[in-house]
Structures are given as structure tokens and as C-alpha cells.
Amino acid sequence: MLLLLLLLVAAAQAVALAPRRFTPDWQSLDSRPLPSWFDEAKFGVFVHWGVFSVPAWGSEWFWWHWKGDQMPAYQRFMTENYPPGFSYADFAPQFTARFFHPDQWAELFQAAGAKYVVLTTKHHEGFTNWPSPVSWNWNSKDVGPHRDLVGELGAAVRKRKIRYGLYHSLLEWFHPLYLLDKKNGFKTQHFVRAKTMPELYDLVKSYKPDLIWSDGEWECPDTYWNSTSFLAWLYNDSPVKDEVIVNDRWGQNCSCHHGGYYNCQDKYKPQSLPDHKWEMCTSVDRASWGYRRDMTMSTIAKENEIIEELVQTVSLGGNYLLNIGPTKDGLIVPIFQERLLAVGKWLQINGEAIYASKPWRVQSEKNKTVVWYTTKNATVYATFLYWPENGIVNLKSPKTTSATKITMLGLEGDLSWTQDPLEGVLISLPQLPPTVLPVEFAWTLKLTKVN
Template identity: 45%
Template sequence: MKKYLLIFCLAISQFAAAQPYEPRWESVDSRPVPAWFAEARFGIFIHWGLYSVPAWATVDKAIATHPVYSEWYWWQKNTDTSRVGDATRAYHKATYGDDFKYPDFVRDFKAERFDPAAWADLFAASGAKYVVLTSKHHEGFALWPSAEAWNWNSVDVGPHRDLAGELSEAVREKGLRMGFYYSLYEWYNPIYLNDVDRYVEQHMLPQMKDLVCRYSPDILWTDGEWEHPSSTWRSEEFLAWLYNESPVRETVVVNDRWGKETRGRHGGFYTTEYDLDSSHAANMSAAAHPWEECRGIGNSFGYNRAETLEHYSSTQQLIVTLIERVARGGNLLLDVGPKADGTIPLVMQERLLGIGAWMGVNGEAIYGTEPWDKAAQNKADGVFFTTKGDDLYVLYTKPQAVLTLKGVATPRRADILGAEARVRCAASKGGVRLTLPAEVLRDAQERPQVVRLAGALR
């Protein structure tokens, strides 16, 4: 009897060891975010779906005082009762006619020019270390052969291609990590609208597990959580499965959008959206917790044909955005919105290549870095700091001829990344004084310049 009891106890202990996370927030929140995420610092977001066919949202400031997302076209056309909805309905009627229904866009979502290898080359050239594709947005259309989305996925209809699978393979061949955005809810799914518990049980959970088991993503980026608490979505249950049993249990990273109460409180890394300066975002950067801001190159995530150059951030602005987020301990997930034919707009390609050129010279001040704990007391206009080991990086987004830093040792070496010009470094009371040469000050007006102070934090 004792022998069998011992075997039973050993079996139970082994099962417990193999199942360290329980389906409750206190337990799943205890899982550390895998280190690769914070080391990467820069990723590419991709919003691509049927909304890429109309590819339209109003940019009229008299109608909307804030940017309108083109990927919400279907909802704005059918449900939005504001002036934005009126503008969308007027556009749809004038362009497609009253009888043209949103699902009819599938015939023009062909992706005939989609070249996953070319996309992966572009993302690698941008300096990004990971990619997140919208596997399914709120419209419910899946970019893989999902059984739960029969005849409403990119293999059954439209392109007749496994877009998620093809891109995953190409991205990983370039040495980048691959992840998926997934919307928990679907605007007009009749099961969701009539019985959310059945939707979660028979549609959402099986679909997410299929996505994980089929492609082994490095990131699962959920959204559309706001209509219900995490208990309705059974998020704790799913995350326990993800961390205990799934094929990516050791490496997968998730965000914080798992229920209407979870942002900035539960899940993996915390998220902000176009909005570092909000109180919510301020809490993210103040917390000793991984976080990420997502934003588009333009005002929308999905491609918006109504946007002009004035709506797109410049390369300089995007690099500064990246620097600001990383200096506060965050990541930047920068979005591109491909067209329905599978091409990425040239202005977006140009911006990514510009970021990549800068990262090729200055990436060591971004990848694998941490915020400087004395940054606040050394605050200067347009100057940010990152650290790696005992090195301090000073990132100038605006020219500063002379900068005095407190709380640092005289560095073993002070140099400017990618430049032969020397920075003058002199001991000052309680720190050091840096003086940039004229040519570096001039260059700083065009692109941020980085000074590396080797050994300054020893």
C-alpha cells in the first residue's frame, strides 16, 4: 500500500510541477514576461483584412476631432450614430451603392501581389525584431484556414491563401519573431450577439488554440476585450493552458487586453495606443513592468486612402517616438497598413527603411537597453538616456551644445555612434560635462545623435 501511495504522490507532484500556473490572475500574472521581448524593443504591427478594400476613414477635422481608424469601416457604416458614421455611410453609398454589403468586399481582397519574403526583407531592414499580424480583426475574417470561420477566411474565399502561415514562415526565415493580433469579440457574429458564453466555448477558445498550435507564435496580442470582464472571456483559463500546456509555453508573450478590467493590471506586457502622454500611459512608464505602445505611421492602423502626406509621421518623428518609448522602458510596435492587393504603400516602406538606416548605426542604444534611474534629475530638452551594463547612452533628439550630467563617473571613453568626431568630456561637480562638436550639432537637426559613455555607470 505504501508503495502505491508513494507512486501516486510522485505522480501528483510531477503533474503539479508541470502545471505551475493556475487559472486565476494571481497565478498567471506571476509568470515572468520572457526576456526576449524587452530586449527587442521594436516591432512591426500589420493591420490587413477586408477593411483594406474600402480602405477609407474620414480625415475631415470638422467631422472628427480625433483620428478615425479605417479598419472600423464596417462598424462605422452600420452602427456608428455620430457624424463619423454619417460620413462613412455617405462615402459608401457614393462609392459602392446602397446594395453593396460589407462581406461583398471579399471578392476584391485578393492579395495577388502579396510577397511574404519581400515583406520580411522590409521588416528586417527596418531594424524591427518582431512582427505582429492581425490574424482576425473585429470583423471576424480570419487570415488562416480557421475551421471556426468557415467560408469567412482567406483560404476558403478571397485570396485562397494561408496569409498568416506564409508570412510566419518568411518572417522566421529572416530571424525575426512572429506573433498574432486576435480580436476576442466580433461585431456581427450571430453567436456572439445572442450567446456570448457559447461563442467563447465553441468559437473563440478553439480558434485561439488552433492559432497557437498551428503556428507557435511568439506573441499573442489580444484586443476587443472591453465589452466583458475577463471571467466571461475565460481568460485566466486560457492563459493557464497557454503557459502550462501549449507548444509555446516557455517563449510566448501576451499583452494586457483580456477583459474590460485588465489593461495595465493583468496579463503580460501592458499596452498604450498613440498616447504616451495620457495618464494611463504615464502609469505604464512609471511601472516596473514591460510595456509597449502601438501606433500607425499615419493616423490609422489599416490603410486609409483618404490620408495624405500631412497625416504621416516623418522618419525623424518616428525615430524620436521610438527613442522616447525605449528611454521610458517600453517597446514600440509600429503599424503598417497594406493594401488589398498585398503591397505596402511606398511612403510606409520609405519610413521603415529610414528607421532601419538609423538603427543600423545606433541600434546598440536601443536593443537590450534599460532606462536610466537618474534620467529625471538630468532632464534636458530633447535628450534621452538608455543604459546597458555600465555604459550610458545619451540620445540627442534636439541639438544641445553643452550638457552636464550628474551622478555619473568620468567615462573610460566617450564617442558618438557612427561618427569620427570626438565629444569633449570633462569632469564636473558630481558628474561630467559633454560638449558636442559643431558637425554633430548640425546632424542632430536631421537625425538623433547618440553619445556612448563607456563605463560611466561603474
């Protein structure tokens, strides 16, 4: 009897210690806890790079706008700049990446304060930035750079302890097998079996990504893509099963409902605190994700706009993924570098209120300035966007105690403050010329011992 009891206890312990296995259905997959590194990271850099970087005009959807919906502006651009009969495939040899130095990119991303980097391994055009075994002569090893761009950048960012994410488009606009499946009402899966899934498995096994940023899901249900089977393997048996993060673009109606964290849609910006981890992805060039030669300053996000978006996103529990598009040669143009370095400079002073922070019980206040709150280790951070004319910030939400201290990140010494029964906490800002202030916009107050 005792032996039986011991065996039962041992069996129960074995079950308790055995890693949990996920089944290929959303109920099971959605119950997987998100590895903590992602929420702590807060800020990442997105990189859109591919054959679309050669025409570098209009947008990264160049091929579709030219041949898919046949937009007159794109057709005129081709007529005026390229010989008759020039095909999209003819752009590929010009995608040289000649000046791509992955260590320089990684140094820039590190200086920007990015904790993760997401590279397009394959956009909707189908060209792969690694030697995909199922993309013959339409990959960066066979044509163009003759290099494994995914592998090279991965090695460089990981040297600097930056997490590495891979963007991957499920669909390819003009792939014959995808077009065949579409003609069959997506009742067949020729493209998924021959192309999409082999590539996803290859990317995971070859590069062990920390994050998979899926896209191109919108035309078909997740059952067409076999998404749940892939994710069950990813979470149970893949080499990255414990650390990998995925987004929510795995089939029609998955966005904002299923997957890991939620993107919901491009440039998603909720107005109140969501109940699920999310990410805002946006681009320095507001009109395109890829580099384009027709870019003008009017579409470039200003430094203060980017930082305000970052602050708002983190206060509302999100991550901020900021995109730049390199040139066909592998250069990141100075305006993109400048914007990334501006974020890094701001984070050097204010990163304490951003990295590994959590949303506070109140997320924002608006009076004479706009204030966004975060919290970490019982400390409350209040980042205000506009310097009040009277030099006094009033915060209604924090409740002070006899031990409360208030400082400004980047400056030494305590700030003086009073508690007003109607106005809340009235904080006297330092009377300094703007050039002496630690940052040019979005200043952070650090409040300890408040409720």
C-alpha cells in the same frame, strides 16, 4: 531509515525539477516571468490587414462606422461609390492579396530593424487571415486571396530570425452568436465556445506564435471570455509555453493590470518609468491602423517624430510597435516603406543603445536639448534630440571618473569633455557639417566608466 531519507530527497528533487504549473487565476498567471526575448527586442512592426483594406476609407472600423453607429460620412461614401444593396461581405472577393510577396515584406521589416512582427489574424470584422475551421466562407482561404496569409508571412519572417506575433480580436461586431450573448447580458457563452476559443487554440497549435496580441475585450469581463483557462493552458501545456508572450487585453479591467506585458491603451505613453514591462503601439498613419485611400501627409508621422517616440519608449522600459496597413492587393505603399526604412537606418547606427538595453537610474533630462538615457553592460547611452547651437551638450546626471570615455555612435574617436561642479558633464560635439553626421536627428553619446 536511510532508504526513506533517500526517497524523500529524490522526491524533493523531482518537485524542484518539475516545471511550475500555473492555475487559471490572475494571481498565478501574473506571477509568470516574462520570457527575456521580448524586453530585448524593443522594436516591432504591426500589420493591420483585412477586408477593411478593400473600402480602404476612413478607418479599419469601416463596417462598424457604416452599419453600427451609422455615421453619415460612411453611409454617404457607400451611396456614392457602391450599388444599392452592396453588403460588407461583398468586399471580401476584392481582398485579393494579388501582389502579396511575404519575402518582400519580411525583407522590409528586417531592414527596418524590427525584432518582431505582429499580424492581424482577425480584426473585429471577424474575417480570418488563415483557414479557420470555424469561420466558414469568411476566411482568406475560402474567399478573396485563397491563401493562408498568416502561415505565409510567418514562414518568411522566421527565415530571417524575426519573432512572429499574432493579433486576434476576441469579439466580432456582427456575429449572430456574439449578438445573442450580448442580448443575454453575457450570461451565456455561445460565441466564446463556438468561435473565440476554438480559433485561439487553433492559431497556437497551427502557427506556434511567439506573441499573442489580444484585443476586442472591452465589452465583457474576462470570465465571459474564459481568458484565464486559455492562458493557463498556454503557459502550461501549449507548444509555445516557454517562449510565448501575451499582452493585457483579456477582459474588462484587465488592461494595465493583468496579463503579460501592458498595452494599457492605444498609443499609451507614460511620463515616468512604469514598474511593469509595457509596449507603445502606434501607427505611421496617425488617423488609422488600416490602409486608407483618403490618407494625407498631414496625418503621417514624420521620421523624427517616430524615432523620438522610439527613444522615449525604450528609455522608459517599453517596446515600440509601429503599425502600417497594406493595401487590399498586399502592397506596402512607399510612404510606409520610407518611414520603416528610416527607422532601420537610424537603428543601424544607434541600435547599440536600444536593443537589449535597460532603463538607467535617470531616464531623461531637459535643458538646451532633450536627453534620454539607456544602459547596457555598465555603459550609459545618452540620446539627445536637438543639436545645441553652441555645440556643447551638458549632462547633469552621469558622474565621471578618471577613466571615463565619451564617444558618439557612428563616429570614430573620443569627444572632449569637462566636468563642471554646477553644470555637470560638458561635452564638445564634433564640428561637422550636418551631411557628415551619422544620422539626421537623435544622436547617441556613449559613456563608459561613469557612475
